[in-house]
Amino acid sequence: MKQPDTPQDEQARLETLRSLNILDTPPEERFDRLTRMAKRLFGVPIALVSLVDENRQWFKSCFGLSASETSRDISFCGHAILGNDPFIIRDTIVDERFADNPLVLNDPHIRFYAGCPLSAPNGRKLGTLCIIDRQPRSFGKEDLEALKDLASMVERELAAVQLATLDELTAISNRRGFLMLAQHSLHLCVRQKMSAYLVFMDLDKFKPINDTFGHAEGDRALTVFAEHMKVACRESDIFARLGGDEFAVLLINTSMEHTEDVISRLRQSLAKYNLEAKRGYDISFSHGIVGFNPEKHHTIDALLAEGDSLMYELKRSKD
Secondary structure: OOOOOOOOOHHHHHHHHHHOOOOOOOOOHHHHHHHHHHHHHHOOOEEEEEEEOOOEEEEEEEEOOOOOEEEHHHOOHHHHOOOOOOEEEOOHHHOOOOOOOHHHHOOOOOOEEEEEEEEOOOOOEEEEEEEEEOOOOOOOHHHHHHHHHHHHHHHHHHHHHHHHHEOOOOOOEOHHHHHHHHHHHHHHHHHHOOOEEEEEEEEOOHHHHHHHHOHHHHHHHHHHHHHHHHHHOOOOOEEEEEEOOEEEEEEEOOOHHHHHHHHHHHHHHHHHHHHHHOOOOOOOEEEEEEEOOOOOOOOHHHHHHHHHHHHHHHHHHHO
């Protein structure tokens, strides 16, 4: 068996994939509709929208498989993202790269695979739209064009996801993106009995920055704060600009001590920036930390409301 090679732009590719905030999110009809179309159009038992991260291929949409992901080392899609054209294996048994692959020898017993790479607007490969059969089969020019057309539709939906859940100014999640990801993470915490902490943040004296230095400078302050927040947080943390000068971070499988350390690092980083930038104002913030209690916080909105309340208590104490 041949494991898939690593793309030359792997780090940038992974950063693009993470920026979509789509991994480990619930199924969506707009993607399921396209895999249903692929399944019917080609008469195959399995059709997938597969996204390839560091160690796995995860299925945003999956028809015909019970698994939600498989290891990247044995994936067909890991090979497909290495090129620009559809990756076709007409009979796995006679292909030395796949003949002894566990996905061929065992369930789902892949004999035919066709995967069209899915690209982000910046050209980075995210995964594939793929179809799978348990019998070898031919795949002609018209089939290729049809698969490409469906893949283009998936790409448009992926681009729409990014636009709908990304804050245009700071390039981090917006409120909608945060609510979607955070609620899913809280469900995971309940199932796995993991802890979670929410930090609700609001910039101090932000209005005077806009009034004194102009809205362009206010936008700069928001962008700088978001950049420093990204550095202070782990890759697994979910952070967002909720709107205006309000931000939030959800940290899962961690402790209050670690959460406070994150906030401390953020304050230190901003203090250093203020000292060096000398913009005529300081970027600072107030915050509230809330520990997730599934018996009390039934939704992410409940957690945000409590964090907001705690943050404003602190902010009022500063005035």
